[in-house]
Amino acid sequence: MTHLPLTDASALRAAGRQPRLPFRVLLADGGELLMLRLLRVLPGKRLVGEAELNGSKVLAKLFIGQRGERHWQQERTGLAALAGAGVPTPALLAATALAGGGYALMTDFLDPAESLAESWERLAGPAPGDGQALALLAPALTLLGRLHAAGLVQQDLHLGNFLRHEDTWLLIDGDAVRVVCPGQRLPLTPASANLAILLAQLPAAWDGQVAALLPAYAAGASDSLPDLPALSEQIRRVRAWRLKDFLVKTLRECTLFAVDQSATRFRAVVRREVEALAEVLRSRESVDRAISAGTILKDGGTTTVARVVIDGRALLIKRYNLKSLRHALSRLWRPSRGWHSWREGHRLRFLGIATPAPLALIEERCGPLRRRAWLVSEFCPGPNLLRHLSADRVPPDEEATAILDLFAALHRNRISHGDLKATNLLWEHGRVVVIDLDGVVQHRSAAAHARAWRRDRARLLRNWPTGSVLQRWLDERLPAG
Known part of the structure; x- marks a missing residue:
């Protein structure tokens, strides 16, 4: 792979979400890192992926943003704190500057590995108190208890930051680890607040199961248990904040959603669906052609609904029409009904309430004025x-x-x-x-x-x-x- 051109932090920042793979970067110590596959991209800030260093496979984090050094140092410090506390985490292999600016940090590449988020998703919405789900959550809660017993917190607790490799659970993302009480047990108040961040990731229907989850946490925290009513209130507050934050993300460019807008159009797409829906979403005319080619389920004055098949997959497209000039004028200054349905669909799914997944939204605009809208979602074939x-x-x-x-x-x-x-x-x-x-x-x-x-x-x-x-x-x- 030495024939691949070298790149640097400035070029990677300019490449945004799609740097060309594979690529090589030169390390300050004279070594080279070959990035093979990207797992996460924060445009202009950080790249995380599968790489090779000195012929060995590693997980590489490249800190390429203006504040890269601070986050690189925090990652190093956090991983060292986890290792020092005996909390399993991928071994740190190297941490060095990049030639020409930026920083790199390499840890063991765990293969095969599955996150708690992936394991939970495979359970497909387990009922509150489900034995298999409780058994799945228990090791992560015990691991968090061990973290708190060592006086540490993880400020970005979510199911994706717990990783299972060869029957061992590990905690990752050292950048978010903070040493609160070196060598001492974390006081109950900050421990409860940190535990609430993790439990708020579960569906609200699981709130009644908090008491059943606490023994696993106590097993790691040396039987130290938070006050149940106070913990429940903290969970409610964290979930409300997470929902608000998530709904904002559905309407802006981020890891989960691809958003672009001009004077005549606003478009939001679930990022993993961008490629599959590219042809349909190319223009307003292409969406209408898909509707015409599909099976019309409703064709009223205010909405047209069609079942369409894209690459063998059944989807639903709903067009919000303007039935008259008066109707059009009444909608100009308000978010369209398509916009509202997009947001509420994501709200319901976030809260664990079943509704077809909203995949894409298009709004026809004239500057700040709203006109027609189209909503693409999964198709539910079930009977009413x-x-x-x-x-x-x-x-x-x-x-x-x-x-x-x-x-x-x-x-x-x-x-x-x-x-x-x-x-x-x-x-x-x-x-x-x-x-x-x-x-x-x-x-x-x-x-x-x-x-x-x-x-x-x-x-x-x-x-x-x-x-x-x-x-x-x-x-x-x-x-x-």
């Missing part, structure tokens, strides 16, 4: 509840549990739908999927939510004949109006 359930009998056990779990989650998060017809609730793979999110609202106050929920509840019950078995069953079990 009006068709799936019989009015003259109680729902089967699986459906009954899923229905009650859905409305408990919506109620717990103060979310109203706005048009709760049974046709907007689909049955798929043992869960109830919510669609048509144009009117979804997460209310700030309990009073506002109570008023909206009474309307939602009444609308849902009107789907079936008054006094029918199913209607009575729902009326007795849904949260009160």
